[in-house]
Amino acid sequence: EVQLVESGGGLVQPGGSLRLSCAASGFTLSTYWMHWVRQVPGKGLVWVSRINSDASSSSYADSVKGRFTISRDNANNTLFLQMNDLRVEDTGVYYCAGDPRGSYFFEQWGRGTLVTVSS
Amino acid sequence: SYGLTQPPSVSVSPGQTATITCSGDELGDELGEKYVSWYQQKPGQSPMVVIYQDKRRPSGMSERFSGSNSGNTATLTISGTQAMDEADYYCQAWDSSTVLFGGGTKLTVL
Numbered sequence: 001e002v003q004l005v006e007s008g009g010g011l012v013q014p015g016g017s018l019r020l021s022c023a024a025s026g027f028t029l030s031t032y033w034m035h036w037v038r039q040v041p042g043k044g045l046v047w048v049s050r051i052n053s054d055a056s057s058s059s060y061a062d063s064v065k066g067r068f069t070i071s072r073d074n075a076n077n078t079l080f081l082q083m084n085d086l087r088v089e090d091t092g093v094y095y096c097a098g099d100p101r102g103s104y105f106f107e108q109w110g111r112g113t114l115v116t117v118s119s
Numbered sequence: 120s121y122g123l124t125q126p127p128s129v130s131v132s133p134g135q136t137a138t139i140t141c142s143g144d145e146l147g148d149e150l151g152e153k154y155v156s157w158y159q160q161k162p163g164q165s166p167m168v169v170i171y172q173d174k175r176r177p178s179g180m181s182e183r184f185s186g187s188n189s190g191n192t193a194t195l196t197i198s199g200t201q202a203m204d205e206a207d208y209y210c211q212a213w214d215s216s217t218v219l220f221g222g223g224t225k226l227t228v229l
Contacts, residue, residue, distance in 0.1 A: 044221070047220060050218065059217060095165060104154045104156070104171075104172065105156035105168055105171035106156070106211070107177070109167070
């Protein structure tokens with residue numbers, strides 16, 4: 001079964017850090033560009049970051065640039081998002097999503113992990 | 120704000136055709152020059168692609184779902200709408216190495 005499973009979410013104070021993970025099973029992660037997408041419950045989808053297949057290129061939404069870092073470990077089929085200097089507006093469910101060979105769409109989605117930034 | 124514009128809600132009667140639009144008024148280039156994808160999200164679930172690269176359906180997706188993209192507007196059409204189609208729908212496109220989503224359209228099947 002093809003599956004993406006996120007972990008690492010939780011409650012953190014403003015200015016704090018979290019590291020999200022996304023474990024892939026049932027398919028080879030290395031053939032996918034991978035993304036993180038955030039959603040505040042009841043609100044829309046917001047793209048956060050992406051990384052290409054061999055980690056040679058990445059990009060970020062302006063709102064997280066300089067604070068978040070995306071990375072991947074293809075040998076272990078895992079995607080990461082290091083989140084530093086967290087802000088209240090970073091709160092939401094974080095989904096990892098797979099884009100097959102840079103085809104400009106998200107074929108696979110995880111179930112999400114909730115990040116809450118609050119004092 | 121979201122980079123792509125969708126109507127907040129669309130209502131349709133069962134068996135009728137639902138049309139959801141997505142415009143790229145804030146983009147530098149016309150939306151028709153980019154690939155647009157559409158996602159369906161039901162309460163408590165992750166999004167699921169229903170149309171990708173403007174008009175392609177994923178394997179196993181109902182033929183009732185179709186897409187088009189021309190000028191500055193992309194359109195998702197659901198023919199013979201069923202109660203199971205009631206969900207939020209999001210359009211998505213790439214723009215200069217970043218990804219844009221529409222704000223989402225809540226489809227209600229009355």
